Amino acid sequence: MRTIAPTMTRSMQRVAEAVAADPAGCAALTVTGLAEHTRTSEATVVRTARLLGYPGYRDLRLALAGLAAHQESGRPPTVTADIAVDDSLADVVAKLAHDERQTLADTAAGLDPVQLGAAVTALAAARRTDIYGVGASGLVAQDLAQKLLRIGMIAHAHSDPHLAVTNAVQLGARDVAVAITHSGATGDVIEPLRVAFDQGTTTIAITGRPDGSVSQYADHILTTSTARESELRPAAMSSRTSQLLVVDCLFVGVAQRTYERAAPALAASYEALAHRHTPRSPQSHR
Template sequence: MNEKTIQGALFEINARWDQLSDSEKKVAAYVLREPKKTLHFTIKELSKQSGSSQAAVIRFCKHLDFASFSNFKLRLARDVFDNNDERYIPDLELESETSAAHVIHTVINRFQRSFSALERSLEAEMLEQAVQCIRTAQTTLLFGVGASGVVAFDFMQKLIRLGLPVFYTHDTDLQLTAASTIRPTDCAFIISYSGEKSDMIEAAKQIKKNQAKLISLTMDSDNTLRMLADIQLVVPASERIYREGASTSRTNQLAVIDILYSLMVSKNLDASIEAIEQTMAVTHRGNEKGKKTSRTS
């Protein structure tokens, strides 16, 4: 027996247009005109943009047999992105003229939920294995692009401060070149929230071909990069793949980096303190020299 085909939201709107009330038609007309923008809105903002009421938006959803406003947006995402996976719905629910107090509460609350989920997602054994891989590697090569590249750069700075050999570049072609020449004695660490970036998957394949250990840091899903990795670190799937910009995912990734850094410091506390103090002394002298030069020039 074949399953019933689930139609997108735009099909349902066009099929049942004549059954909608005048206020519901205002909502429907806006959705048909601006389907991509609609995906970003709350009920309140959609009612404002369409010149209707919040009650009309709720009735509109019920009239078209959508179980909820979220279900309506999931079906609409199928039309806009040709995919009915909820990860492709924009993560932000935007409203115009939102107060600063409301934004503060919303964003902080989102991060609190995300950190709680991160604590449940991380496996201590995987973290220990990752630390061991990095500490014993001849060189640790870091990989990441976009927001994940920012996280990789942060980790590079931390490893340098501990005196550990590390390589990272923002240049994607150079990352792929490094992956193709990696040695079995090296450790590779690829950061990609989706785990499906084509360049990062190609880098992972090159790393595996050269028999180097591979650590991945991805969202908690059965993604390609995670499946290729020897050591799998994950952050919660707190953001959908189509989003305005990484926020909780990036913060979670940075938290994992801080956890790894703290673990590495604790494994060799005396040497770590010495290395940190040495780098602090050098940068402090450099800053003081720069200040003196500027005062005398």
């Protein structure tokens, strides 16, 4: 619901908010009752149910009843992610751990396997992959580039917008460009993706807003969970968790598709790092 709420009309958002706030209470309502409770119409309730992935309101109502029963079965109270200034470190750990789990679960649930498969296919066949990201997303871009490099792929992460654009001009139909932007509106990321798109390059967007500007230039869109921001935890921290999950999915998928080449390359990188971290005797330096 958090992920798709921005795409809903205001009346549909009222239905979704009511359902999220009180699943047990809403499960007891008929479609007419929920429409009256949210000051909407029966048609709006049904459209909201369908947008949430259910054939109709009856199916949503059954799911809510099941959720309510699960919540009443003795499960510990839900921990909120809101961190207060006077929280103990133990509470901070518990709240952050809960938020991370929820972020990963939301991302996994909302990730389209068809789009993911198409992105993996493109990356596995790419001559070269350029990845764009700034700020926290730039760290994720570096992570994806490093992973691809370790299995023998040619990959570059760009956080400098000028360098990203000048490199994007060199891409072609055999290449892939990946843009990572939680907001879907980061100009320094969108511009090189647009240039790559215009060059005929296969483009991929990893974003929390699939309706954002970045989608105009993306052949494949991988949606991450909407970040939950608090005063002491910027949205960038939570969004990076979901982006890293998508990156791991891409990496494993590409490694599977290119296993004959990826396995020896990965083994060689492990061996090289192991030798680097092994102390050498003075004789070995002569």
